[in-house]
Amino acid sequence: MDFNLTKEQLELRAIIRAFAQKEIAPYAAELDRKAKFPAEILKKLAALGYFGMCISKEFIGLELDAVSQCIVIEEVSKACASTACCLAAHASIGTFALRNYGTAAQKQKYLPILASGEMLACFSLTETNAGSDAANIQTISVKDQKENNYTINGHKIFATNGRYADMITLATTINPELKHKGVTLFLIEKDMQGLKIGKSADKLGLRATDNCELFFENAKVSAENRIGDEGEGFKILMEALDESRILIAAQAVGIAQQALELSIEHCKNRMQFGKQISDFQATQFKLADMATGLEAARILMYKAAALKDELADKKDDKEKNADKSFTKEAAQAKLFASEIASKITIEAIQLHGGKGYLRDYPVERLMRDAKVTEIYEGTSEIQRLVIAREMLKEDNNSNNNNNNNNNNNK
Numbered sequence: 407m408d409f410n411l412t413k414e415q416l417e418l419r420a421i422i423r424a425f426a427q428k429e430i431a432p433y434a435a436e437l438d439r440k441a442k443f444p445a446e447i448l449k450k451l452a453a454l455g456y457f458g459m460c461i462s463k464e465f466i467g468l469e470l471d472a473v474s475q476c477i478v479i480e481e482v483s484k485a486c487a488s489t490a491c492c493l494a495a496h497a498s499i500g501t502f503a504l505r506n507y508g509t510a511a512q513k514q515k516y517l518p519i520l521a522s523g524e525m526l527a528c529f530s531l532t533e534t535n536a537g538s539d540a541a542n543i544q545t546i547s548v549k550d551q552k553e554n555n556y557t558i559n560g561h562k563i564f565a566t567n568g569r570y571a572d573m574i575t576l577a578t579t580i581n582p583e584l585k586h587k588g589v590t591l592f593l594i595e596k597d598m599q600g601l602k603i604g605k606s607a608d609k610l611g612l613r614a615t616d617n618c619e620l621f622f623e624n625a626k627v628s629a630e631n632r633i634g635d636e637g638e639g640f641k642i643l644m645e646a647l648d649e650s651r652i653l654i655a656a657q658a659v660g661i662a663q664q665a666l667e668l669s670i671e672h673c674k675n676r677m678q679f680g681k682q683i684s685d686f687q688a689t690q691f692k693l694a695d696m697a698t699g700l701e702a703a704r705i706l707m708y709k710a711a712a713l714k715d716e717l718a719d720k721k722d723d724k725e726k727n728a729d730k731s732f733t734k735e736a737a738q739a740k741l742f743a744s745e746i747a748s749k750i751t752i753e754a755i756q757l758h759g760g761k762g763y764l765r766d767y768p769v770e771r772l773m774r775d776a777k778v779t780e781i782y783e784g785t786s787e788i789q790r791l792v793i794a795r796e797m798l799k800e801d802n803n804s805n806n807n808n809n810n811n812n813n814n815n816k
């Protein structure tokens with residue numbers, strides 16, 4: 407077991423950390439206060455190649471391994487969680503379906519310009535009645551065989567990057583009664599006729615991200631823009647969420663790291679009863695719990711990412727890996743990291759005392775930003791459900807294998 411990052415990963419961390427602290431952190435408070443989309447910062451991240459961090463070199467991407475993607479998102483999140491969210495929504499979940507299930511023509515057309523940042527991507531699944539119950543999508547796509555196109559009608563909410571996106575990975579259904587078997591994905595360009603951008607959500611945290619409504623009114627999209635087969639969309643969405651949940655863990659770890667560092671600094675500088683409050687055992691116990699929880703979250707995040715990388719390396723060995731996935735590990739990383747980030751940021755406010763409650767200090771923003779990591783891309787309750795299902799499946803498989811071995815030995 408090797409807990410060390412490689413030389414390349416350490417170098418990447420030093421580079422992205424220096425960039426994030428210089429070019430992102432100084433603007434985070436203002437972006438949050440004004441709920442301003444970080445367009446200029448995103449342009450700089452795109453110029454450095456990070457928009458293409460999940461895209462293969464063949465399509466001019468950086469093709470970073472999953473552990474390195476976590477490093478990037480953690481460091482950006484430590485500086486500004488909103489910016490990290492915009493980046494991850496574009497680089498990971500916004501492009502997943504295209505990267506993994508797009509046709510050669512779709513990939514050639516879109517991936518290089520998504521990697522360069524000429525286009526910003528968005529992923530749109532959520533609807534008023536399709537949140538945790540992702541199979542309950544009502545946005546309908548009806549095929550016209552003669553025209554070889556689909557007509558889309560429906561209403562989406564919370565589309566991250568939605569207002570600013572040039573390309574949307576859109577989840578529809580060909581028939582709501584089919585539930586998950588009807589889910590069908592499309593690549594939508596923003597200037598499509600029949601697409602209207604609605605209100606952006608006014609949120610507690612991640613205020614500099616955009617989460618807006620999308621209305622589709624008899625919007626026509628060519629069948630060439632469908633990703634995967636009709637009805638194949640649900641499986642693709644679930645796989646996209648598996649990938650992306652590791653990066654939500656990275657967002658939470660970055661927020662928590664910042665909260666811990668600010669708390670240590672504050673406790674060493676704050677004098678009460680004639681000494682630094684870091685000299686009090688009550689303070690030390692809080693800091694110790696925060697640091698330990700954070701370390702555990704980071705290890706779970708790296709474990710899930712390393713498993714994803716391992717399975718990707720072995721993807722040609724299909725038969726051996728047919729039943730292997732990182733679904734459980736991704737859900738565990740997201741669940742633990744998001745819940746501990748909320749706890750750590752609340753403790754950070756407590757350690758800062760009255761100052762922690764003020765808008766003038768960053769810890770209250772960290773607490774607001776941490777909370778949503780327990781909610782979006784699957785609530786903590788959904789992560790627990792996914793973990794339990796995967797665990798029970800593993801247990802059934804191992805019982806079946808044992809029974810088979812016993813029968814063979816007879």
Ligand code: CAA
Binds near residue numbers: 539541586645647791
């Ligand atoms: N990988 C591949 N396939 C998977 C899978 C995975 N991780 N999980 C499920 N599937 C497959 C199943 O094998 C099954 O396939 P078959 O038809 O071949 O049997 C099929 O998908 C249906 O699976 P389930 O029966 O388990 O489906 P379900 O309806 O019970 O739902 C769920 C399962 C885990 C609850 C799922 O609905 C889920 O993850 N819900 C949460 C969705 C979510 O995260 N929503 C928010 C994301 S968007 C967002 O947050 C927007 C934003 O940016 C603000």
